Amino acid sequence: MPLPDPEALLARLVEAMRPDVAPSCVLVGIHSGGVWVARRLHAALGMEAALGTLDANFYRDDFGRRGLKPSVQPTELPFEVADADVVLVDDVLFTGRTIRAALNVLFDYGRPRRVRLAALVDRGGRELPMAADWIGGRVEVPDDRMVVVEQDAAGRLALSLTERDGVA
Amino acid sequence: MSPNPQLNPRGELRHLLSIEGLPREVLLHILDTARSFLSVTEREIKKVPLLRGKSVFNLFFEPSTRTRTTFEIAAKRLSADVINLNVATSSQTKGETLLDTVDNLAAMHADMFVVRHATSGAPYLIARHVSPEIHVINAGDGRHAHPTQALLDVFTVRHYKGGFEHLKVAIVGDVLHSRVARSEIHALTSLGVPEVRVVAPRTLVPPHVEKMGVRVCHDPAEGLQGVDVVMMLRLQNERMRGALLPSAREFFRHYGLTPERLALAAPDAIVMHPGPMNRGVEIDSAVADGPQSVILPQVTFGIAVRMAVMAILAGSAP
Amino acid sequence: MRLAITGGLLVDPAAGTETRADLYVAEGRIVAAGEAPQGFRADRVLDAAGLVVCPGLVDLWARLGGPGAGLDGELAAAVAGGVTRLACPPDSDPPLDEPGLVEMLARHADSTALAQVHPVGALTCGLAGEKLAELGALSQAGCVAFSQGDRPVADLVVLWRALQYATTFGFRVWLHPEDGSLARGGVAHDGEVAGRLGLPGIPALAETVAVATALLLARDTGTRLHLTRLSCADSVEMVRRARAEGMEVTCDVSVHHLHLSELDLGYFDPLCRLEPPLRSQRDRDALAHGVADGTIQAVCSDHRPLDEDDKQLPFGEAGAGATGLELLLPLTLKWALHERLALPSALAPVTTGPARVLGLELPSLAPGAAADLCLFDPGAWWTVERATLRSRGANTPFSGYELSGRVRCTLVAGRVVYESR
Numbered sequence: 001m002p003l004p005d006p007e008a009l010l011a012r013l014v015e016a017m018r019p020d021v022a023p024s025c026v027l028v029g030i031h032s033g034g035v036w037v038a039r040r041l042h043a044a045l046g047m048e049a050a051l052g053t054l055d056a057n058f059y060r061d062d063f064g065r066r067g068l069k070p071s072v073q074p075t076e077l078p079f080e081v082a083d084a085d086v087v088l089v090d091d092v093l094f095t096g097r098t099i100r101a102a103l104n105v106l107f108d109y110g111r112p113r114r115v116r117l118a119a120l121v122d123r124g125g126r127e128l129p130m131a132a133d134w135i136g137g138r139v140e141v142p143d144d145r146m147v148v149v150e151q152d153a154a155g156r157l158a159l160s161l162t163e164r165d166g167v168a
Numbered sequence: 169m170s171p172n173p174q175l176n177p178r179g180e181l182r183h184l185l186s187i188e189g190l191p192r193e194v195l196l197h198i199l200d201t202a203r204s205f206l207s208v209t210e211r212e213i214k215k216v217p218l219l220r221g222k223s224v225f226n227l228f229f230e231p232s233t234r235t236r237t238t239f240e241i242a243a244k245r246l247s248a249d250v251i252n253l254n255v256a257t258s259s260q261t262k263g264e265t266l267l268d269t270v271d272n273l274a275a276m277h278a279d280m281f282v283v284r285h286a287t288s289g290a291p292y293l294i295a296r297h298v299s300p301e302i303h304v305i306n307a308g309d310g311r312h313a314h315p316t317q318a319l320l321d322v323f324t325v326r327h328y329k330g331g332f333e334h335l336k337v338a339i340v341g342d343v344l345h346s347r348v349a350r351s352e353i354h355a356l357t358s359l360g361v362p363e364v365r366v367v368a369p370r371t372l373v374p375p376h377v378e379k380m381g382v383r384v385c386h387d388p389a390e391g392l393q394g395v396d397v398v399m400m401l402r403l404q405n406e407r408m409r410g411a412l413l414p415s416a417r418e419f420f421r422h423y424g425l426t427p428e429r430l431a432l433a434a435p436d437a438i439v440m441h442p443g444p445m446n447r448g449v450e451i452d453s454a455v456a457d458g459p460q461s462v463i464l465p466q467v468t469f470g471i472a473v474r475m476a477v478m479a480i481l482a483g484s485a486p
Numbered sequence: 487m488r489l490a491i492t493g494g495l496l497v498d499p500a501a502g503t504e505t506r507a508d509l510y511v512a513e514g515r516i517v518a519a520g521e522a523p524q525g526f527r528a529d530r531v532l533d534a535a536g537l538v539v540c541p542g543l544v545d546l547w548a549r550l551g552g553p554g555a556g557l558d559g560e561l562a563a564a565v566a567g568g569v570t571r572l573a574c575p576p577d578s579d580p581p582l583d584e585p586g587l588v589e590m591l592a593r594h595a596d597s598t599a600l601a602q603v604h605p606v607g608a609l610t611c612g613l614a615g616e617k618l619a620e621l622g623a624l625s626q627a628g629c630v631a632f633s634q635g636d637r638p639v640a641d642l643v644v645l646w647r648a649l650q651y652a653t654t655f656g657f658r659v660w661l662h663p664e665d666g667s668l669a670r671g672g673v674a675h676d677g678e679v680a681g682r683l684g685l686p687g688i689p690a691l692a693e694t695v696a697v698a699t700a701l702l703l704a705r706d707t708g709t710r711l712h713l714t715r716l717s718c719a720d721s722v723e724m725v726r727r728a729r730a731e732g733m734e735v736t737c738d739v740s741v742h743h744l745h746l747s748e749l750d751l752g753y754f755d756p757l758c759r760l761e762p763p764l765r766s767q768r769d770r771d772a773l774a775h776g777v778a779d780g781t782i783q784a785v786c787s788d789h790r791p792l793d794e795d796d797k798q799l800p801f802g803e804a805g806a807g808a809t810g811l812e813l814l815l816p817l818t819l820k821w822a823l824h825e826r827l828a829l830p831s832a833l834a835p836v837t838t839g840p841a842r843v844l845g846l847e848l849p850s851l852a853p854g855a856a857a858d859l860c861l862f863d864p865g866a867w868w869t870v871e872r873a874t875l876r877s878r879g880a881n882t883p884f885s886g887y888e889l890s891g892r893v894r895c896t897l898v899a900g901r902v903v904y905e906s907r
Contacts, residue, residue, distance in 0.1 A: 055204060
């Protein structure tokens with residue numbers, strides 16, 4: 001099955017979110033793909049607060065098996081998390097484990113009033129009770145494949161499939 | 169010569185025993201990871217669950233409240249259970265050997281040992297002895313190495329200077345007895361600092377230190393001229409015995425970092441010290457508390473750096 | 487017991503020859519080489535095809551004692567290494583400063599009927615460097631020379647008088663040159679490696695100052711001085727000059743120092759903790775050349791078996807020393823290969839050289855010589871490890887090395903005292 005054009009998915013995601021996301025909400029992208037998506041959403045939706053970025057690696061449940069990723073990024077939430085209306089943004093929604101870890105990060109900064117989730121792609125395969133509030137689209141891929149989002153120098157997004165190494 | 173005991177067969181960091189022999193990428197990985205942890209230490213809840221359920225043993229054969237505390241805080245912020253042992257005062261005096269002690273603690277399912285020992289090389293002995301899933305961090309061994317101190321020092325340098333490739337750095341004081349200096353030299357040269365100088369009288373410079381890639385300056389005016397970073401070393405009182413120095417006062421007269429001497433350095437030079445400081449011996453209070461001093465930020469960064477080291481080790485394969 | 491040793495390569499360092507011939511032994515002595523004497527009937531024939539037959543090795547410095555030690559075991563290790571005579575330094579516990587102790591050691595060694603032991607007596611009581619030991623009585627008890635072991639005499643007046651007194655009676659004095667104050671607290675050569683590893687250093691000066699002092703005092707007193715276990719290039723040069731000026735000084739080096747340098751410390755390998763310390767590569771090369779050109783007359787094992795516990799410690803706290811009796815031959819052969827020496831010259835520093843220092847009959851394969859013999863396979867490779875060593879100690883920096891040269895049979899006074907399977 002050919003993968004959809006991510007730019008089209010992004011456009012659909014923006015339209016889906018626009019009615020529900022007030023400019024006073026805060027966007028938090030999950031490193032790394034989620035940050036790229038969030039940056040585009042942030043511009044398209046005209047958000048007021050600066051974009052937050054979050055790295056969930058320190059909270060991953062597979063640390064004991066896989067160790068620390070070589071590219072952990074600082075978490076930067078340039079706003080008060082307590083009582084904020086947060087929209088988490090990820091690139092590919094899969095098992096739900098990254099979202100679980102991201103929620104934990106978020107809550108260690110404060111108690112948000114509400115957290116919603118936007119994902120560019122939902123590929124199914126959930127292992128935790130997680131659902132997105134908005135998605136750009138769904139794709140069906142075999143279990144042994146990973147959907148990877150990449151960004152080129154011009155900021156354009158691309159989708160590809162790779163071998164799944166162990167656990168997502 | 170045996171392979172580097174710090175790295176696993178995949179070249180990942182398994183123990184942190186010395187900066188010497190660590191590839192530049194490994195050092196940068198630690199520094200990058202530490203930067204992420206720095207944001208953790210600055211927020212409301214300063215804890216992440218990475219080492220939940222792991223036991224970190226602070227195994228101090230030589231007393232040092234300060235270093236032990238920073239490791240303890242770092243481990244606790246990673247959610248590890250921390251057990252402090254001051255072995256200097258317990259089992260060693262009852263005839264138990266170093267490795268007996270280690271075996272006993274390993275049997276209590278230790279995951280990580282943070283070792284401070286008065287004898288150079290002791291952490292190597294422990295690292296060679298423990299089973300492969302246990303990680304060892306050298307928290308200072310004799311005159312040999314203090315790798316986490318050196319890492320936090322280069323973290324500080326990068327934080328204020330933005331990089332390494334354009335810097336001149338002077339390390340001033342008792343280099344001969346300093347594990348900090350040895351580790352700093354390796355860290356700075358590995359990260360590409362083009363000019364590292366050691367500044368000390370002849371009695372306090374180790375033999376052939378220039379082979380470690382540094383320039384030896386006995387004259388502090390020459391040593392400090394134009395440097396971007398001044399790293400001071402602590403002068404132990406016992407150096408006055410053994411004819412290494414006449415007195416602390418005389419040392420201060422020739423090598424103490426005064427505002428006048430610091431003026432020889434670049435105008436935006438930063439001043440560092442591993443602590444605890446001897447004010448009026450190696451450093452003037454006006455400098456220690458002055459605008460160029462980054463001595464307190466060093467302490468803050470030290471927690472993040474030690475968190476990074478522990479997290480990377482705990483996640484590495486045997 | 488009459489023995490015929492057939493088919494071996496006879497290497498005689500005293501004569502400087504190597505010949506393929508049979509050797510005949512009777513009544514503890516060599517009776518003929520080549521043709522058997524008239525009417526000789528061997529009780530036993532030793533097939534030495536492919537083996538070198540040479541005089542038994544003479545080792546100038548082997549410690550046999552130590553806690554929990556069995557003298558018998560170490561003497562068994564000696565003959566397994568082809569060593570038939572060895573000098574034992576006085577710094578045992580207790581030190582050899584009483585004639586009774588020396589006699590006891592000699593009697594015990596004799597009773598094993600293995601290698602012959604030549605005790606070196608203490609120069610001062612308790613090796614404390616204060617009061618002279620009873621050198622005359624000790625000599626009578628069998629001491630071949632007098633020494634302080636590794637304990638330097640700090641007080642130069644005491645050392646000066648000790649040399650004067652020993653020389654009165656023609657006693658030999660062996661000194662291990664190391665200045666106690668310059669070496670104090672040190673655990674490794676004060677060079678590049680110790681500087682990097684942060685190990686307290688023993689400067690070369692600690693040795694060269696002591697060599698200079700010993701040479702000046704010996705010249706003044708006319709002492710027959712032997713310097714044990716040199717480790718520095720400058721020491722070798724000083725001895726070379728003194729000998730060129732006509733001084734009768736002799737010296738030796740440990741076989742470890744012919745091969746290893748400070749670089750072998752690696753990451754604090756406690757097995758490389760030796761006394762004197764492993765020094766620079768320049769020092770090592772000077773020692774190796776010094777033996778080759780005859781400035782250094784003997785290569786010793788510097789044998790010191792230690793328990794594993796003594797080495798399972800941080801470098802600076804680990805016991806100093808290595809087991810060496812069984813490595814003396816293969817490591818000497820390795821040195822000779824490097825120096826491109828033929829077998830007679832290769833074996834001189836472990837046979838005739840040390841025998842001269844001890845004042846013994848020169849080991850040789852000539853008829854009439856004592857049948858102290860070593861038969862070894864020069865091409866046999868073996869791995870140095872616990873399982874291949876007889877000594878109580880497996881502590882050697884060569885642990886895990888493959889070495890060539892394996893002793894197959896050792897004879898003392900015409901008796902087979904060691905045979906490998």
